[in-house]
Amino acid sequence: MARRKKVYEGKAKILFEGPEPGTLVQYFKDDATAGNGAKKDVIDGKGVLNNRLSEFFMTGLQSIGVPTHFIKRLNMREQLIRQVEIVPLEVIVRNYAAGSMAKRLGMEEGTLLPRPIVEFSYKDDKLGDPLVPEEYIIAFGWASQQDLDDIIALALRVNDFMSGVMHGVGIKLVDFKIEIGRVWDGEFPRLVVADEISPDSCRLWDIETGAKLDKDVFRRDLGSLTDAYTEVARRLGVLPSNVTHRPKPTLIN
Structure with missing residues (x-):
């Protein structure tokens, strides 16, 4: 199957044409940037964690009546969204x-x-x-x-x-x-x-220690970004059990 047509690529995500008109596929990359791209790195597994966490928050918002572009998660790194x-x-x-x-x-x-x-x-x-x-x-x-x-x-x-x-x-x-x-x-x-x-x-x-669990870990060189994001996912109960941190993930068509 041919790879989908790329519509847009940003610092952390790629958008591809979706399967239906008015939809897109949003792919989460492992790239990390700070200072509007001045600092860059690739953090293995970051895209997998952000995909699952964003799904968690978007579906939670929808459940209380806040409209979002999210439709469904497709796989470990991709989700189907409405084109906006x-x-x-x-x-x-x-x-x-x-x-x-x-x-x-x-x-x-x-x-x-x-x-x-x-x-x-x-x-x-x-x-x-x-x-x-x-x-x-x-x-x-x-x-x-x-x-x-x-x-x-x-x-x-x-x-x-x-x-x-x-x-x-x-x-x-x-x-x-x-x-x-x-x-x-x-x-x-x-x-x-x-x-x-x-x-x-x-x-x-x-709350107890003041430890940072966000991208400031990368911005300020405070340790492992993957560990910080994994801790957030673990506490929220959305950490996938079969995560494998591959440096070069394959796009799934």
Whole structure:
């Protein structure tokens, strides 16, 4: 069987044409990047773990009525998703000061924020994904005011769900980012959570020890990224029993 046509390749995933119109196959790579690609490596098994974790979070969100692009997992590294029109924004939800926010405001990492804060950055690696105010978003037509209201509501619902799930397994959800896509039901667009939700896109700290269980392990050279992601999967009960970390996985058609 011929390999599917590649539609797009990003830093951590590849999108292929799906079996039906309006669908795509999302393949999770083992590549790890930081600093908008300035630091790169291949972490054996990372794609397998992120595929399973993203499936877990997306299906959990769907179960509470939050729409996502996820349809089903196909195998260890691939999932079937709805094709969406991506809103060119990263939607960042922060519960604690960390990373760029802590640096920007001179705050100590781990400071509890008075309430969850939603930020937007413009998706452009060459520009370093700069933070943008809502006024820019509306003026440049990236999203309408109604879209922004709906995106913020979606992001806060994701935060409520994720915070509760993580707290239940002894993990603090410090912050996370999501992407939002538009799907069309006839002439009417609908916003859904897209891309992925995994330790690649979240900051996760052990509640008791403060140990980092996310991509900061790679960013800051704090140890094994695979071990950190495996610990998250183990606590959530989604660690596949037959994982084999192969450096050159074969695409399954």
